[in-house]
Each structure stands twice: as C-alpha cells, then as structure tokens.
Amino acid sequence: MPGMEVLTGALIYSNLLALLAVGLTLAYITTAVPNFAQGSFAVVGSYTALTVYRLFRIHPYVSLPLAFLMGGIVGLLSYLLVLKPLVRRGATVVTLMIATLALDLILLGLRGIYAGYLGKLTGSPCEMYMFTYLDFQIFGLPAILVVSTLVIVVTFAVLFTLLYKTKFGIALRASMENPALAEIMGVNVEYTRMFAWFLSGALAAMAGCLLPFKQEIVPATAEIIIVSIFAASIVGGLNNIYGALVGGYIVGMSESLVTYWLSTVFGAGMLVYGKVVALAIIIVTLLVAPQGIAGVEWRLIAKKLQKRGAKEV
C-alpha cells in the first residue's frame, strides 16, 4: 500500500496537470491547434511567483491572482501576435503547430534572459528553485494539497457557471461546436478565441505558480511536463473540457502510483520511468479510442454488453 505521502503527492500533481490540460483543451477546441508552448505558459506563473517572493517576500499562494493575470496576458498575446495572423491566412494545422513550437522557443529564450536578470537583481541564481520550504500545514494536511484542490474546484465551478448559465457561455459553446454557424448567428468567434487563449495561459500559469511546491523548476521544466499535459488532454479527448479534468487525474495518478508501485517491485531505478507511463497512456488511447474517454459512446457499449448478457441468459 502506498503511504499517505505518495497519495497526496499524486493528488497534488493530478490537480496541477488537470489545470494545464484544461488550458490546452480550451485552446484546441477554439483554434484547432495543439499548443506545444503550454508548458512554457506554466513557467510564466512559476517565475511570477518567484519574482514576487524574492522582491517583496510575498507568499506564492498570495500571488496566485497575479500569476493568473500574467499567464492570461501571455496567452492572449500569443494568440494575437502568433496564431491569429496565421489562422487568417488559412494556415494548415502543421503550420500552426510549428508556430507554437517557435512560440515555445521564444518563451524559453525570454525565460532564460529574465532568469539571468532576476538573478542579478536579487543576488541569488534563479535557474533552479523550489517552494517546498515555504509550505505549511492546514489541519494536518500539506497546504499545497488544500490550495491546489481549492483552485481546481473554484476553476471548474466558475467555468461551469460561465459556460452553462450565461449568455456569453452559450455563445462560447456555440462557436466551439460550429464556428461558421455561430458567426452567422452574430457571435463574434474572434472574442471566444481570445477568451480561450487568455484562460488557457491563465490556468497554466496558476498551475505553474503552485508547481514549485511539488517539484523543482529547472530550465527544462516546460519540456519535461509537456508530455504529461498532452497525455492528460488526449486521454480525456482533445475536444472536451471535462475530459481534460478526468484525463488530468488519470495521468497524474497513474504516473505517480504506477511508478511508485514499479519502484517497490524493481527498485528505486524505476522512478525515472514516470514519463513512460504518460507516453504509454497516449499511445494506448490513440490506438484504442482516438477520441479519448469523452469521445467513447459509453451508452452504445453498455447496450452491446447488455445484449450479449441477454443472449447468454
């Protein structure tokens, strides 16, 4: 049986992964491009939190709203400056994906320059850091578990209200389902895309703000985490926001728990193979159910099973 520590660690990781995957899915639904820069959006949040802490000694939990805002701005600018001009020219999916790779590289360069600058300003290097020493306990639970769970609950509550209880939400869903039709009905699809990219960057940055409580931020953090984000989005179904939530937990939990289990059987050397679990999940999903969990017609399967059951009787 895995200990309490392993379970909470897995849960925290899953919370953050779900946030990141929801952002990726939002951008994919509205713009039809898998965003390879999603990991870099997260790093924007990590550095926002680090800057505020180093300069003003403000706790990273307090700077969550600021991270949200900064990530949102980066996401919005990415859409307006990088993707929108290409979408307008009718660029293919591959072109758009290459553009997000370019965006990721630009963000990596900016991150490097900023880290160097911040390091000089504060007098201590900012290439690698963690916030674990800043964490405390709430009712015997690590605060990061409580905070990350709260963030995800609030995010989904707000997202649900927005999508299903407001007029803007109806317009948003309409333009996700069928952009051309929505446009005919007078919905400005452009706004929904801008909103989706803002939210995508903002959610990723919130996850990034909390990530240093769980693992060390290194120059390659964005690259390390991107495979897991894609795994979470794909297993849930790239076309479904709730799928991303479910996918985040499936990938986060199995990445942590399967590697833990493997390491107890085969020794600690197995811990480095965590990402292989995420990769395996991507491959199996694409082979078995390319549309992800949300795309599987569960009712149809249930019916088939029932029929088979009836025959046997």
Place this chain on the structure above:
Amino acid sequence: MLYGLILNILLWFGMYLIVSLSLNIEYGYGGIPNFGKALSVLVGSVVAGGLMTRILMAVYGTKMGIGGLSTATSVVSNEMTSSIQHNPMLGLVLLVATLMLAIAIGAVVGAVFILPSARLREDYLAITLLAIAETVTMICYYDPAIIGSYYGVSVPDFLAFLQGNVKKLAFVGIVLLIALLTYLFFERLMNTPYGRILRAMKENEDVVRVYGRDIMKVRIMTMAVGSAVAAITGVLLSFYTLRVQANSFMITGRTLWTFYPFLIILLGGAGNNKGVTLGTFIFVTVMEIIDFYKTNIVSILHLPVEAVWLEYILFGVMMLLILYYRPEGLIPEKPILTKPIKKAYETRKPEIARIKE
C-alpha cells in the same frame, strides 16, 4: 580567426544538411510532421557512445570499475585512441563500423517509432512523435546505464593519427563528403516510383490507396530511411566532441535537432532538396556568425545574459516571419517533370498561361 569561422560554417553545414535532408523526405516530400526528429540524432549518439563503446570494452576486455560507465568508456577510448595513432586503418574501420551500426539501428528505431501512430491525423501524429522523442530523451538523461546520464561517456578519436588543424580539416572534409553522398542518395531516391508515391501521399492519401498502395508501408519506409540518415549526424557529433552527454540533449535536443531542421526546410523550401541545401547554408552561416560575435553582441547590448537565449528568440521570430511571409520557402517545390508531363507542358503552354491569368 576568419579561417576558423569558415571551417565551423562548413562543419555545421554538413551536419545540418544531413538531418535537414532526411526531414525533408519525411515532411517536405511525404508530409509526415516528424516533431520527434531529434530522436534519430540521439539514436546515433547513443550508438556511438553507449553501444560501440560497450563493444570496444568487450574487445579490449575493459572491466566496469567503481567509476561506472563514464570511467570505463574513458579508459577504453584512451586505449583505442592510442592504437589509432599508430594505425590509421583502425580509425577508419571504427568510423565505418559505427556508421553502419547507427544506420541499421536508426532504421529500426524509425520504423518502430511511427508504428503507434498508424492511421492518425497529422496533429495527433505530430504530438505522438514529439512525445516519444521527449520521453526517450528523458530516459537517457535520468538513467545512467545508457550513456552515463549527466556524466556522459567518452568516444575514441578516429582521427587520432592526425594533429591540430589538419585533423579538423579532415573531419570537416569527411562530414561534407557524407553530406554530399546523402544529397545524391535522396535525389536518386526521390526519382524512383517510391519517391513519386511519397509525394502523392502528401497531396492525397486516398488517391494513393485507390492505386493499391499501402500508406502505412510508405510511412514506415520513409521514417526508417529518414531516421537512419539522421542517425549519421548523431555519430558524427559524438566523434566531433569525443563525448556523449545526455544533458546536452535534454534542453537543447528538441531545439537543435527538431526545430532548427524545420526552420531550415521551411526557409529553403519544403519538398525541394536544392532549396533545403540553400536554407541550411543560410541558417548555419547566421548561427555561426552569432556564435562568433557572441561576446561582442552581449557586451554591446549590456545584457547580463548568455547569447544562447537571444539566439533562441531570434530563430523563433525568424520561423514566425517565414510562416507569415514565405511559407513556400526561398525555392518553392516544383512539379515532377517526367517526359509525358514535360511534353504536355510544352504543347499546352499558352493554355496554362491563360489559366494562370
């Protein structure tokens, strides 16, 4: 000084040309968005640093000591290097054997690499290829048993019988020769029925299927050839630095060996080997000039940063500008002029001109 710069441009021109041409047949001709190109370069380096060194250790009877793989490979590499000093033939054999091994393993890895993504749409295909490449890179980085992880492994110097300037000149010559052979090979290959099916596949997969060709077979073959060729650069890289270190692939692998080759073929013109050659030359020249004046650039701009970050931003922006303003590249792809098509072109010139208007 300038001599060194020119030599460096030629060296990296050769290295990048091999990888870019191989990506060009995958993406430019075949339309496979191989976002995991860096994997095949890594495979070449692993063959040189992880496999060939182990074979040599068995030949020389080197025991894995307390220092692990890192120390053992440096022992065997030193031994081999001093043998090569007296026996140039041995160096040549080492190079050829390593290249053959890398080509064979690269082909197998490439073929297996594409299997899970059978029948996928291009966006899912690209994600899967990128995910596989990133995962393998991460494993090589974290697991010291493969290529010594952070500490890296040593590779023997196959040109140990030469010294100083002559040695570098010879190395650059070998790289350029291999790049030339690669170019001729691909030009030849694209003029076979396979080459034409490959281009047809990019345009319309259904048409290829209607004519009774298996898309999956074409994809597997293309990835096998592309990966085998790109693995050559991995081997040459290891022999150039005489070390293989996983951390050099960890952060920069995707940038150097996936993103830059894409930048090159989009700059030069996808689906056109001449364009890609031109693109490689321009890209490498810019990169080497930046590298050459690195310290000057940083001191002029008064930045407390390393020039590499500026380079990333510059090439990222360059890619976006190409995508906006010249997605077809400097030399656009041309239709295949087989004899009947040529004839049709000539007899119907006025008609075509009219349509174009």
